[in-house]
Amino acid sequence: MLQHDRLFIGGDWVAPAGTGTIDVISPHTEEIVGRVPDGTPADMDRAVEAARHAFDHGPWPRMTMAERAEVVGRLAGLYAARQAEMAELITREMGSPITFSQLAQAPQPLGMLQYYSALGATFAVEDERPGVFGPVVVRREPVGVVAAVVPWNVPQFVIMTKLAPALVAGCAIVIKPAPETPLDAYPLAEMIREAGIPEGVVNIVAAGREAGEHLVAHPGVDKVAFTGSTAAGRRIGAICGERLKRCSLELGGKSAAIILDDCDLNAAMGFLSIASLMNNGQACVAQTRILASASRYEEVVQAVADMVAGQQVGDPSDPATGIGPLVARRQQERVEGYIRSGIEEGAKPVVGGLDRPRDRGWYVAPTVFAGVTNDMRVAREEIFGPVLAVIPYRDEEDAVRIANDSDYGLSGSVWTADTDHGMDIARRVRTGTYGVNLMNTMDPSTPFGGFKASGIGRELGPEGLSSYLEYKSIARLG
Template identity: 80%
Template sequence: MRQHDTLFIGGEWVAPAGTGTIEVVSPHTEEVVGRVPDGTAADMDRAVAAARHAFDHGPWPRLSFAERAAVIGRLADVYIARQGEMAALITEEMGSPITFSNLGQILPPIGMLQFYAEYGSAFEQEDERPGLFGPITVRREPVGVVAAIVPWNVPQFVTMTKIAPALLAGCSIVLKPAPETPLDAYLLAEIVQEAGVPAGVLNIVPAGREAGEHLVAHPGVDKVAFTGSTEAGRRIAAVCGRQLKRVSLELGGKSAAIILDDADLPASMNMLSMASLMNNGQACIAQTRILASRHRYDEVVEAVAAMVAGQAVGDPSDPTTTVGPLVARRQQERVEGYIKIGMDEGAKVVVGGLQRPYERGWYVAPTVFAEVGNDMRIAREEIFGPVLTVIPYADEADAIRLANDSEYGLSGSVWTADTDHGMDVARQVRTGTYGVNIVMLEANAPFGGYKASGLGRELGPEGLNGYLEYKTITRMG
């Protein structure tokens, strides 16, 4: 078992203010695999003070972008050396299949670090523009102290969407990992130390909701970067709005995959297997609404059912496993509750259902519903588990209408033999990311959502902008 009794604050491992602990439980064995301190408001105060000192008086924000980029490059190199360890740790603490941990949990954070290291090496802090009375200097400065609050589903991926651009901008950070997945954050602290990031630039305090709310409202925090549920995002936005504090929110999704009549179903199902069921269905961009024309509806239902029935459900540490357990018992019960809701609403279970695959572990049978209306709760609410709905549409215009008929707008996809036509469909669906015959996030392109899926963008140059303040300096003579 991994035992940690300190917090990473001010570049040092320090004793927590309280005596509470967080137990990390394996979703596969239901046994305790780790224990860390449960951070308190006093711990958050200390972490913010360390970050504030590093920002106000330390070297980090006073380095050039190129100098900070060089450190980020070293951070990427150290991360690469320990990527196998990080992937195994995430699988142990939250149940992500090890193959997905290697490909989806770890490689993207490395890509983000490498992108910002390269992008920052030539980034200019100031540029000159002509003005009415003289030259204008537009200067880019770091926003300040950032509170980064991340969820348990892809902990390192989401952490890096925040700290990589924040580091390049020159910010200092207080990271609050989720109580379910604090162990990977401790390994990240070791990587940060080895890479030579100055003391106080990154501080890590695992904690629950109460200490997290204290961090959000802390007057020493200049920006909050949050990924999580839409409900929690609304609360955070309200607090930041009252304080006029900068905030970025990456929230929920209920993404629609439009299967056009010319789509190659076997090839589409091969790609949708990952796009819909990645990370055991615990992904905000998961394509959980499958839209099929009435002309091919039965054929698509059959193909989706075969794809889901063919998943290897089991031990997440086994490389052959494609669907592991859900993160916690409450999540298992939540997803099973939605399966029952779907059955009560009149949808038809064609694969899966309420019978659990194993007696031990927080497993849910991967499930497909047919005969689903877009007004049903299972088609409108984010389930966050391996549950797919197949929804019929009348024609292409109806498919686009259904895809847009959601409070969310995070991701989506279209599957077709005509990629140019797929681009036409993509331009009509109101989501922050979209795929034509693929679902992918890129480190060099913005990620975020429309509508209730969030505010702001992460990744790419646009992600850096969220951690910068722009200053205009005018002068005469």
Template identity: 80%
Template sequence: MRQHDTLFIGGDWVAPAGTATIDVVSPHTEEVVGRVPEGTAADMDRAVAAARQAFDHGPWPRMTMAERAAVVARLADLYEARQEEMAEIITEEMGSPIAFSKMAQVPQPLGFLRYYAELGREFAVEEDRPGTFGPVTVRREPVGVVAAIVPWNVPQFVIMTKLAPALVAGCTVVVKPAPETPLDSYLLAELIKEAGLPEGVVSIVPAGREAGEHLVSHPGVDKVAFTGSTAAGRRIASICGEQLKRVSLELGGKSAAIILDDCDLASAMGFLSIASLMNNGQACVAQTRILASRSRYDEVVDAVAAMVRSMPVGDPADPATGIGPLVAQRQQERVENYIRIGIDEGAKPVVGGLERPYGRGWYVAPTVFAGATNEMRIAREEIFGPVLAVIPYEDEADAIRIANDSDYGLAGTVWTADAEHGMEVARQVRTGTYGVNLFMLEPCAPFGGFKSSGIGREMGPEGLASYLEYKSIARMG
């Protein structure tokens, strides 16, 4: 069992203020596989004080961006050397199939470190512009102390979309991992300490909702970067709005995959399986609404059903597993309740249903619903599990209308033999990220959502800009 009895605060391992602990339970075996201290409000106060001291008086924000980028590059080298261990920890604590952990859960965070280290080497912090009476210097300065609050589904991915650009910008950061997945953050803390970041620049404090809200509302925090549910995002936005505190929110999704009539279904299904069911369906960008024309509807249903049946359900540590367990029993119960709702609404499960594939572990049978409509709850609400609804459309305009008929706008795809025409469809769907014949998040491109999917963007130069304040300095002569 992985056991820790300290917290990483101010760049060092310190005793927690309280005595409560967090048990990390394997979603495959239902056994405790780790234990860490549960951070308290007092621990958050200490972490913010360290971050405040480091930002207001320490060397980190006063280094050049290129100097900070070099430190982040060193962290990337250390991270790369331990990436297999990191993937194994994530699979153990939250059930992501090890193949997905090694393909995405860890390589993508490493890619963010590399990307921002490179961007920071050449980024122009100051720019001169001609003014009325003389030159104007537009300067970019770090926003300050950042509270980074991350979920359990892709813990390192989400930490790095915040930590990597914040560090390059010159911010100091307090990370609050989710209580379901604190173990990977301990390995990250080891690497941060080894990389030699100055005292106070990064603290990592696993904690529950109460301590997390204390961190969000702390007067010493200048910006909150949150990824999680839309409901929690609304609460955080209200707190930050009261305090006029900078905030970025990456929230839920209910994304649509539009299958056009010229699509080669056989070749599309391999990519669609990742776009729809990555990480056991526990992904905010998952394409869980499959839109098919009435003329090919039955054919698409059969293809999606065959695709899902081809993904082995089992032990997430087995490289052959396509779909593992859900993170917690409450998540298993939530997803099964949505399957019941779908059946009650009149949709038909052509694959899966309510029979559990294992006697133990928090598994749900991957389920494909036929006969679904976009008005059903299974098509409107984020389920966060391996449940797909195939929805018919009349023509292309109707498909785009259905894709846009959602409270969310985070991701989406179109599948077609004509990629140029796919771009025309992409331009009409109101969503922050989109794919033509694949779905991919690129470190160089902004990620975020329209509507209830969030506020702001992460990744790309836009992600760095969200940790910078603009200052204009006019002068005469």
């Protein structure tokens, strides 16, 4: 069992203010695999104070962006050497299949460090524009102290969507990992020290909701960057709105994959197995609504059912496993509640259902529902588990209407033999990311975020860096 008794504050390992601990429980064995301190509001105060001092008086914001980018590049080099360790640790603490951890949980954070290091080396901090009375210098300055509140499903990925651009921008940051997945933040803290990032620029305090809300509302925090549920995002947005505090919110999704009649189903299912079921279905971008035309509906249902039934369910550390356990018992019960709701509303489970595939561990049966209408709960609410709903449509207009008939707008896809026509469909669906014959994989160089209840703001790309910058216009005469 991994045990840590310190928090990373002010560039050092310090004793927590309280005596509470967080037990990290394996979703596969239901045994304790780690223990860390449970951060308190007093710990958050100390972390914000360290970040505030580093920003207001330290060297980091006063370095050039290119100099900071070079340090971030060193951090990327250290991260590259520990990718395997990070992948195994995330699988151990939250049940992500090891193949997914090796392909995404660890490599994508590394890619973001590398991208922002390269971007910062050439990014223009100032540019001059003609003004009414003479030239105006438009300057970009770091927003200040950032509170990064991150979820458990892709912990390092989400940390890095905030940490990498915030560092390059010149901010100081307090990271609050989720209590389900605090272990992977410890090797990250070690790498931050080794990379030579100044004391107090990065602080990491794992904690629950009370300490997290204290951090969000802290007057020493200039910006909050949050990824998580839409319900929590509304609460955080309200707190930030009351205090006129900058915030970016990356929230939930209920994305639709539109299967057009000319689609090669065999080819599409290989991609959809990832797009719909990645990370045991615990992904905000998962394509959990499968839209099929009435003329091919039964064929699509069978193809999706075969794809899901072909997934090996079991030990997430086994490379052959396609679907592992859910992160916690409450998540298992939540997803089973949605399966029960689908049955009660008249949908038919053609694969899966309420029989658990294993007696031990927080597993649910991967489930495919047929006979779903878009007003059912399984079609409207984010389930965050391996549950897919196949919904019929009359024609393409109806397919686009159903795809857009959602409170969310985070991701989506269309599957067709005609990619140009697929692009036409993509332009009509109101989501922040989209794929034609693939899933948009959140490329570090392109903006990621959502429409409607899927959030506010964008991460990744130059747009993600801009969200950690304030813009100042300096006019001069003569």
